[in-house]
Amino acid sequence: MKRAVLKLALITIVAFSLSGCALLYNDLKTPLPSLSVSADTESRTSVGKASCASYVWVVAVGDCSVETAMKNGSIMKVHHVDSEFRSFFFGIYSTFTTVVYGE
Numbered sequence: 001m002k003r004a005v006l007k008l009a010l011i012t013i014v015a016f017s018l019s020g021c022a023l024l025y026n027d028l029k030t031p032l033p034s035l036s037v038s039a040d041t042e043s044r045t046s047v048g049k050a051s052c053a054s055y056v057w058v059v060a061v062g063d064c065s066v067e068t069a070m071k072n073g074s075i076m077k078v079h080h081v082d083s084e085f086r087s088f089f090f091g092i093y094s095t096f097t098t099v100v101y102g103e
Contacts, residue, residue: 048073051097064098075102 050069052062066081079102087094 045103046073046075046101048075048100048102049097050100051095053093053095054091056092064096066098066100069098069100070102073100073102075100078102 048069048071050062050064050066050072052060052064054060066078069075069081070078078100081101082099084097084099085094
């Protein structure tokens with residue numbers, strides 16, 4: 001009985017650590033550090049996004065760099081950068097998106 005409880009506790013700890021503390025669904029949006037931050041919404045005329053994904057904790061594909069997001073949004077000057085993270089069912093499938101605002 002003690003062995004079964006110990007195994008269950010270990011599986012629970014591993015599941016929480018792999019999934020970012022959300023077991024079934026996780027949807028986070030956070031700012032990333034950037035060199036230039038402007039609160040002026042009129043100057044943020046362009047938005048660029050770049051995404052990458054992870055499958056079954058083994059395969060990760062995509063380019064979610066700030067440079068790629070700048071190219072996708074035709075941005076030459078960055079005002080600020082945000083990130084979006086989604087994870088489904090213990091992190092079996094997860095996506096990370098870099099969002100760049102600028103001109």
